[in-house]
Amino acid sequence: MHSGITNPIDFSLDGRQAGNVTIPFSIDRSPYYQIRVPILRLKNGEGPRVLLMAGNHGDEYEGELHLGRLMRLLDVSKLHGAVTILPLANLPAVMAAKRCSPFDGGNLNRAFPGDPTGTPTARLAYFLEEQLFPAHDVVFDLHAGGTSMAHLPCTLVERQGDAARFERSVELMRAMGASHAFIADNGPAAPTSMGAAARAGAIGLSGEFGGGGTVTPQTMAFAAAAIDRLLIALGVLETPVLSRIPVPAPGALQLLSLSRxxxxxxxxxxxxxxxxxxxxxxxxxxxxxxxxxxxxxxxxxxxxxxxxxxxxxxxxxxxxxxxxxxxxxxxxxxxxx
The missing domain is CATH 2.40.50.100 (RNA polymerase II/Efflux pump adaptor protein, barrel-sandwich hybrid domain)
Known part of the structure; x- marks a missing residue:
C-alpha cells in the first residue's frame, strides 16, 4: 500500500546519493507541507549493507551529532559495501527537542510496524520496516536516555527467534566495545526499531549512549568508538572515521537483562x-x-x-x-x- 512517502535513494546504484525522505502532512500553515527527513546513501561495490539511524527520539543527541558528522566525513571510495545514514529519523521531534513528534504525539520507537494510512509517525514506521530496513543487513539505531533520564552507557539487542542471527548480533554488540550491554526480551511483535529490524530480516543493534538531553566528551567518545568499531568489525571500513583518539581493543563486556x-x-x-x-x-x-x-x-x-x-x-x-x-x-x- 502506498504511504505517500517518497524515497530519493536507488539502493542498486554505486556512489553517493543524498536527499530527503518526504512525508506529506497537511497543516494549518501549509496544506501541502512535507516533512523532509535527510538521508544519505554511500555504496562501493558488493559487501555488507548497514543502516545507521539516530533521532528516533528527538532529545537524544549523541547519534544525531555523530551521524551528521559522518555524512560529511565518509569517503565512498574507502567503503566496502554500503552505508545508509538517517541522522534525524523523527525530524519533527528533533526540531522540537522532544521525545515524541509534536505533529501527532508519535513515539517512533513504539510505532512499528506502522500504518501506511496513519499519522506521520505511523507512516514513517511503516516505510522503515517495509522498505528501508529490508534493504540492509544491519540496522544500528542510536539512543540515549533523553531529557528526563540518566542512563548507564551501554549497547543493546533484542532477543530474536533466529538463533544464528541473534548470535551474530551479540558478537557485533561485543565488538562495539561497551563495558555493559543488555538484552531485551520484547518478543517478535515488539513495536521498537529492533523488533522491526528482526521482522525485516536484518540484525538489529542499539544502545543508550548518554542522557539528560545533552552530550559530554565522554558520551561522544563512547558513541564515536561504537560506530567506528561496528563498521570495522563488519568490514565496511578499515580505519576509524569518527574517533578523535585511538580506539583501544574492546575490553570485558557485562551482559544484562531487563525484562520484569x-x-x-x-x-x-x-x-x-x-x-x-x-x-x-x-x-x-x-x-x-x-x-x-x-x-x-x-x-x-x-x-x-x-x-x-x-x-x-x-x-x-x-x-x-x-x-x-x-x-x-x-x-x-x-x-x-
Missing amino acids: HSQGIYAERRGWFEPAVALGATVAAGDLAGWYHDLERLDQTEESLRFAEGGIVISHRLHCDSQAGDCLIQVAEPISG
Missing part, C-alpha cells in the same frame, strides 16, 4: 525523587534506592525506597519533580554466556 516490571521503582503519587545510588552500582534486593519527598507536606518524613530486586543500576530519573507512573530508577540483572 519488578526491576524498576515507579512513583505512586506526586513527589520529589532523590536517588541514593549511582549508575553502574551493584545493589541487592532490599537495598536503599533513594528517597521520595513531599514538598507539599513538609511535616512528613521522606519515604525510603528500596529495590525489589538486585542487579546493576542502569537508569534513574533526572527530573526531581515526579508524577504517579514515572519510572524513578531501574536495575538490570547480570547474565553470563
Whole structure:
C-alpha cells in the first residue's frame, strides 16, 4: 500500500546519493507541507549493507551529532559495501527537542510496524520496516536516555527467534566495545526499531549512549568508538572515521537483562525523587534506592525506597519533580554466556 512517502535513494546504484525522505502532512500553515527527513546513501561495490539511524527520539543527541558528522566525513571510495545514514529519523521531534513528534504525539520507537494510512509517525514506521530496513543487513539505531533520564552507557539487542542471527548480533554488540550491554526480551511483535529490524530480516543493534538531553566528551567518545568499531568489525571500513583518539581493543563486556516490571521503582503519587545510588552500582534486593519527598507536606518524613530486586543500576530519573507512573530508577540483572 502506498504511504505517500517518497524515497530519493536507488539502493542498486554505486556512489553517493543524498536527499530527503518526504512525508506529506497537511497543516494549518501549509496544506501541502512535507516533512523532509535527510538521508544519505554511500555504496562501493558488493559487501555488507548497514543502516545507521539516530533521532528516533528527538532529545537524544549523541547519534544525531555523530551521524551528521559522518555524512560529511565518509569517503565512498574507502567503503566496502554500503552505508545508509538517517541522522534525524523523527525530524519533527528533533526540531522540537522532544521525545515524541509534536505533529501527532508519535513515539517512533513504539510505532512499528506502522500504518501506511496513519499519522506521520505511523507512516514513517511503516516505510522503515517495509522498505528501508529490508534493504540492509544491519540496522544500528542510536539512543540515549533523553531529557528526563540518566542512563548507564551501554549497547543493546533484542532477543530474536533466529538463533544464528541473534548470535551474530551479540558478537557485533561485543565488538562495539561497551563495558555493559543488555538484552531485551520484547518478543517478535515488539513495536521498537529492533523488533522491526528482526521482522525485516536484518540484525538489529542499539544502545543508550548518554542522557539528560545533552552530550559530554565522554558520551561522544563512547558513541564515536561504537560506530567506528561496528563498521570495522563488519568490514565496511578499515580505519576509524569518527574517533578523535585511538580506539583501544574492546575490553570485558557485562551482559544484562531487563525484562520484569519488578526491576524498576515507579512513583505512586506526586513527589520529589532523590536517588541514593549511582549508575553502574551493584545493589541487592532490599537495598536503599533513594528517597521520595513531599514538598507539599513538609511535616512528613521522606519515604525510603528500596529495590525489589538486585542487579546493576542502569537508569534513574533526572527530573526531581515526579508524577504517579514515572519510572524513578531501574536495575538490570547480570547474565553470563
